[in-house]
Amino acid sequence: MSMPIAQALHAIVGEIGLLSGEDVSARSCDPFRNVPPRGGLIVRPASTAELSAVMALCSARGQAVVAHGGRTGVSGGAYAGESEIVVSLERMRAVLEISPEGPLAVVEAGASVEALQQAAAAQGLFYPVDLGSKGSATIGGTIATNAGGNRVLRWGMTRQNLLGVEAVLADGTVVSSMNRLLKNNMGYALKDILCGSEGTLGIITRAVLRLVPQPSSQDVAFVSVTDHAALVALLARARRLPTLSAFEVMWPDYYDLVAASDTGRRPVPPGTGPCVLVESMGYHPESDRRQFEEFLFDAGENGLIADAVLAESGKQVAELWRVREAAEVIVRAMSPFVSFDISLGVADIEPFLPRVRDALLQRFGILRTATFGHLGDNNIHIAAYVGPDTAALESEVEAVVFGVLRGYDGAITAEHGIGQHKRVFLPAHKHTGEMEMMRRLRDALDPDRLLNRDVLF
Ligand SMILES: Cc1cc2nc3c(=O)[nH]c(=O)nc-3n(C[C@H](O)[C@H](O)[C@H](O)COP(=O)(O)OP(=O)(O)OC[C@H]3O[C@@H](n4cnc5c(N)ncnc54)[C@H](O)[C@@H]3O)c2cc1C
Structure with a gap:
């Protein structure tokens, strides 16, 4: 008879590496709502080797996991159900190297974006991915979601700043693709497949990121x-x-x-x-x-x-x-609201906004919105309040907005990712061949759907 999973995990990560009880229930998987992990355990490996052993164990036991970075994601990608345990990267947060020659940085996945920015600035360098959540959002989380932010029109999204990556697959295999070169055409760009995969293909443990000289x-x-x-x-x-x-x-x-x-x-x-x-x-x-x-x-x-x-x-x-x-002003003044981060052509924004407002007003009778965004990257954010029952009506609000968006060939998420919140809408906005290729890729790497099983599709 095998030992209980908590005991087996404890044998790998030790006392400090395993949380249970109130240490788990006091956390939230969402930055704006209180959504504790429901599986009762948080594993906190201290190294890639420990995480590999954790995943080999979970694979052998058919134990599903959800990866946690800074838990600032707003699409429900970090929500963990009763049958899932959490793997948190919070003990792997070192900025391992800042290399002026690259210039590049080598970072553990649990480091915050701000910690990397500060370490780079200390050497006259700059990590250009910049988000309002940078104090908590991690390098692993921003790679998993291919985060954008405020300076995409100049320096690109996380993917454009990612040179190499290390990840642990569902069965514990370590994939080290820590490329440091700008030009490297040796086969599939695995970093680009892992980037934006929302934790469904592997758990990111380290990364090599491009830096630029600190602007003066x-x-x-x-x-x-x-x-x-x-x-x-x-x-x-x-x-x-x-x-x-x-x-x-x-x-x-x-x-x-x-x-x-x-x-x-x-x-x-x-x-x-x-x-x-x-x-x-x-x-x-x-x-x-x-x-x-x-x-x-x-x-x-x-x-x-x-x-x-x-x-x-x-x-x-x-x-x-x-x-x-x-x-925080929107949260205070408009809650409960449904938040959108859609993409559409700059020329389409003018007809789209009144049309979507009309459609919401017609459907719900009440409407307050706050609209803002990164226009240079086609990305607009809309917070929509349709009355005190907005939270319960979330799916219906999304269906109305995405229904209008389809007419403009827009994307239902520009930077936040699909997570759990938007997964039902994804197939209607992707070509069937694209969905099929994503499915085959996922099945090949994680046939038992152990990684973030309710995320993406
Ligand atoms: C105030 C505020 C402002 C924001 N502004 C922006 C913005 O401008 N642009 C933008 O793109 N986003 C923004 N976000 C959203 C959020 O910060 C990003 O999605 C960020 O990338 C999430 O990083 P995280 O470490 O918090 O990840 P988490 O929230 O912990 O996780 C997000 C997803 O990534 C997965 N994941 C986390 N770590 C790993 C890992 N190591 N390996 C594999 N999968 C992993 C999780 O399972 C989950 O599916 C904002 C959020 C807030 C609260």
């Missing part, structure tokens, strides 16, 4: 525009700036809410059109500033800007970013 200039303006046509024209002009690093749009429903909640978050008077935070980061402070001012002047002269504030200090830069990073 950061110029930020907060502007309002009169309408969508001006917004699109402003984006086109901003794209001519070689130093453009962010173009973050806040529609009036978002800005009115945030500006009303906090007078410190009202840099320009609310108007009829959207507001935009435009950021430039470069390496020549004086000429970068001059170029940025010329861009603003030119946009103003051409009637694209209604009102503008240009940050004059690092403090003002942070204050302007606070207007855009106001997730």
